[in-house]
Amino acid sequence: MRSLLALLVLSLTGIVLGQEGTLHRRTFLYVGQTYTTSGNSTIAANQMYVERLTPAKVTRPLPLLFIHGLGMTGTNFLNTPDGRLGWADYFLSQGFELYIIDQPSRARSPWQASVNGPQMVTDVLSTEERFTAVQLFNIWPQARLHTQWPGNGTKGDPTFDKFFASTVPSLSDSGEEATYIKHAGSELIDQIGPVIVVTHSQAGEFGWVLGDARPKQVKAIVALEPFGPPFVNAIFPPFTPQRIYGLTDIPIAYDPPITQASDIARVVVSENPGLNYTCFQQAHPARKLINLVHIPVLVVTSEASYHAVYDNCSVNYLRAAGVSVDHIPLSDAGIHGNGHMFFMEKNNLQIAEQVIQPWISKIHA
Secondary structure (H helix, E strand, C coil): CHHHHHHHHHHHCCEECCEECCCEEEEEEEECCEEEEECCEEEEECCEEEEEEEECCCCCCCCEEEECCCCCCHHHHCECCCCCECHHHHHHHCCCCEEEEECCCECCECCCCCCCCCEECCCHHHHHHHHHCHHHCCCCHHHHHCCCCCCCCCCCCHHHHHHHHCCCCEECCHHHHHHHHHHHHHHHHHHHCCEEEEEEHHHHHHHHHHHHHCCCCEEEEEEECCCCCCCECCCCCCCCECCCCCCCCCCCCCECCCCCHHHCCEEEEEEEHHHCEEEEEECCCCCECCCCCCCCEEEEECCCCCHHHHHHHHHHHHHHCCCCEEEEEHHHHCCCCCCCCHHHCCCHHHHHHHHHHHHHHHHCC
8 A cells, every 4th residue: 555655646746767757638639530432431531640738737828739740750759769758748847738749641640542642651771861870971061060869870779779660651742741731730720729839840831831821829830940941952852843832832821922833933042062952032022921920930950950051041031021030050059969850869858948948938928
């Protein structure tokens, strides 16, 4: 009885097996479901899994909606591959309610072969050279600065193996994914009300899409190394046109209005042929992203990521379009050595505490 009581006390204080955690309630929901004919019957498609984490005491007026990147799932934010606390626990401890999704057609948001487009998978080499062991490949100049991944970042290392096991197939067409996210994400925001959207990488596009679709409900966007740069990929192929609406693959509202992507006139402002990088901006005078101009945005870029090459280009595109953007390179905040997956690296909680949380608190003081 005494040992059972002790276990209960430990659980209620959020301490389990020596790891501090945050007492919370976990529920889930699905949004965005449509029905489609399959043979003589009907199946569900395009539904999006949403995990809702509610701390014992909610003290923040706005919840956080986390949207993961390509090949990933919402587990990115729960804990780190080497077993440390993740951002979910940190923000729960700060009194935020959290909504963490699996993108449609991925993981717990099922892919339907008869409805959805083809999928792509993440391979070991691209994971090592882009995310976990970038310092060994030195594909871009800043890569040599990478020191914060927990482990050596290569296949066979226990932390890498656990991380790679969490990767999943993703839709090959970003425009298709953006369309599903717009539908399901808008439905989710309609249900939960005003929200702060936190995006990573591929999901950067979805922050602009949801802000455009629900400008009165999206109160801020935190974009962790968002999908970019404008109009065409850099560093990694394919180098064919991407994000044809500037920073999105599907239309969002501009002022003056556009009728097609080619209405957005663009000019080259810088380029680096060695990195297959060209920075495009709108030709002057730039059209405004009219539904995003009243939404404060934070863009965070790590020191050693490939995004260090071009996030400035994405930020300048947003600013020229009238969007209020604070851009914080982590090195400017005295935080060094991080790569693209910095929210699960060794100093992940330092970044949450010293960069993300102060910005959110400042804009919603």
